[in-house]
Amino acid sequence: ETGVTQTPRHLVMGMTNKKSLKCEQHLGHNAMYWYKQSAKKPLELMFVYSLEERVENNSVPSRFSPECPNSSHLFLHLHTLQPEDSALYLCASSQAPGQSYEQYFGPGTRLTVT
Amino acid sequence: TQLLEQSPQFLSIQEGENLTVYCNSSSVFSSLQWYRQEPGEGPVLLVTVVTGGEVKKLKRLTFQFGDARKDSSLHITAAQPGDTGLYLCAGNTGFQKLVFGTGTRLLVSP
Numbered sequence: 001e002t003g004v005t006q007t008p009r010h011l012v013m014g015m016t017n018k019k020s021l022k023c024e025q026h027l028g029h030n031a032m033y034w035y036k037q038s039a040k041k042p043l044e045l046m047f048v049y050s051l052e053e054r055v056e057n058n059s060v061p062s063r064f065s066p067e068c069p070n071s072s073h074l075f076l077h078l079h080t081l082q083p084e085d086s087a088l089y090l091c092a093s094s095q096a097p098g099q100s101y102e103q104y105f106g107p108g109t110r111l112t113v114t
Numbered sequence: 115t116q117l118l119e120q121s122p123q124f125l126s127i128q129e130g131e132n133l134t135v136y137c138n139s140s141s142v143f144s145s146l147q148w149y150r151q152e153p154g155e156g157p158v159l160l161v162t163v164v165t166g167g168e169v170k171k172l173k174r175l176t177f178q179f180g181d182a183r184k185d186s187s188l189h190i191t192a193a194q195p196g197d198t199g200l201y202l203c204a205g206n207t208g209f210q211k212l213v214f215g216t217g218t219r220l221l222v223s224p
Contacts, residue, residue, distance in 0.1 A: 090156050
């Protein structure tokens with residue numbers, strides 16, 4: 001595997017379900033990110049982990065819970081979501097500190113909340 | 115709140131035409147990046163510009179960073195159907211995160 005991988009690619013869940021999104025990077029980076037991409041909205045940064053420590057929590061509701069067990073893996077645990085949480089969830093990695101924090105994205109998980 | 119406004123939001127052109135996409139902000143960025151995203155995939159980095167006034171070329175794509183490092187443009191010469199996608203600019207705030215633009219959706223028809 002190369003680059004950044006995400007599983008699952010598609011997920012449909014009810015509002016009472018609990019599920020987790022997984023991200024793995026094979027680039028040797030030390031920072032990982034979760035983004036939310038909704039239709040007609042700019043890409044929204046949700047969480048940033050640097051050296052496995054959370055350095056950014058962008059006012060995200062507590063029904064989203066991130067976990068970064070090591071520099072290569074990132075999870076997003078989901079519970080009691082709302083229909084408006086339906087979106088494409090993108091994981092990215094970068095090398096930090098760095099001048100530009102260039103992001104390398106995974107293909108995303110398309111989440112539908114019913 | 116730092117915002118990056120892109121224009122136009124949507125562009126539909128014929129193969130062979132030229133186009134320019136703009137990315138504007140009232141904030142200064144230490145660097146700016148351009149990404150292209152195709153349906154069902156994540157954004158892919160095209161270029162990073164760092165110095166005010168910098169111009170970078172990537173085959174038929176020309177990227178420019180404004181002198182004041184608040185804005186940028188992407189010019190595509192002789193567009194091809196393979197250029198179709200969502201183009202995103204992203205400014206580096208210097209706090210280990212990027213601010214993404216509103217996006218420009220480009221459709222190039224044969």
